[in-house]
Amino acid sequence: MLIPRLHLFELEDQSWFPVVVRDLATDYLHFVENTFELHRPVVPLLGTALRESRTNHVLDLCSGGAGPVPALQKALSADGLAIRFTLTDRFPNVPAFERAAGQSPGAIDFVADPVDARAVGSLAGFRTLFNSFHHFRPADAIAVLRDAACRRQPIGIFEVPDRRLRVLLPLLFLTPFIVLLATPFIRPFRWRRLLWTYLVPLVPLTCWWDGVVSTFRAYTPTELEQLAASAGAEGYQWRAGRVPIGSVPGRLTFLIGYPIASPPK
Numbered sequence: 001m002l003i004p005r006l007h008l009f010e011l012e013d014q015s016w017f018p019v020v021v022r023d024l025a026t027d028y029l030h031f032v033e034n035t036f037e038l039h040r041p042v043v044p045l046l047g048t049a050l051r052e053s054r055t056n057h058v059l060d061l062c063s064g065g066a067g068p069v070p071a072l073q074k075a076l077s078a079d080g081l082a083i084r085f086t087l088t089d090r091f092p093n094v095p096a097f098e099r100a101a102g103q104s105p106g107a108i109d110f111v112a113d114p115v116d117a118r119a120v121g122s123l124a125g126f127r128t129l130f131n132s133f134h135h136f137r138p139a140d141a142i143a144v145l146r147d148a149a150c151r152r153q154p155i156g157i158f159e160v161p162d163r164r165l166r167v168l169l170p171l172l173f174l175t176p177f178i179v180l181l182a183t184p185f186i187r188p189f190r191w192r193r194l195l196w197t198y199l200v201p202l203v204p205l206t207c208w209w210d211g212v213v214s215t216f217r218a219y220t221p222t223e224l225e226q227l228a229a230s231a232g233a234e235g236y237q238w239r240a241g242r243v244p245i246g247s248v249p250g251r252l253t254f255l256i257g258y259p260i261a262s263p264p265k
Helices: 019-035 040-052 069-078 092-101 138-150 165-185 190-198 200-216 221-229
Strands: 057-061 086-087 106-108 126-130 155-159 236-242 251-259
Touching: 019 069, 019 092, 019 165, 019 190, 019 236, 040 069, 040 126, 040 221, 040 251, 057 106, 069 106, 086 092, 092 106, 106 190, 138 155, 138 221, 155 190, 155 200, 165 190, 165 200, 190 200, 221 236
Parallel strands: 057 086, 057 126, 086 106, 126 155
Antiparallel strands: 155 251, 236 251
């Protein structure tokens, strides 16, 4: 059963939201993505798109706590693709970026200054957004796609959030408990992680609220194709769809676009 799309507010999107809680919440998401290998269905999709667009540099937007990037880099390398990733975000989690870069020297770097996915500027590379495109209202989502097209940069959108009721219900009832159970296993160990999870439970409440809201905000493949069409990108090829995640119930929604010809004179 598909739920109507509602663009409610997410706490992590707010400029006033405490940085420490935002960073701890994105650390949790990074942990979940790696524990359940949510990156696995992305590997063949992104690998094919990188080969077709003939690029070996990925500019990751809205990177949060680095998300699936470290695992993706290793998986793509195992498939014979030597890809360099650059992490960026409007609210950069610099400690998480530094950890990811330190674990993969030369393969992962980052931009410490804020980067807006709607107006990236001169930063080049295959643009990716992992589980973050739903943060954008339709007008802003179109701006993200249009900015990539205007710069003639390929782009890939990959989303686990899904507006089906069977995805919403577990998030609604289980998320705070999963955060409480997962926290002792999240590395690196931080005393403040225990403080803001157990004594003052802002992290589980943030993950619960933003997780539920993300479900309501998620775009379907058809809606992604409509957004791409509205971006007015001439000489671009777009492909949207869903693929099984495998390790958990649900499907990964994606939109991939890249230039296939020089723009008309």
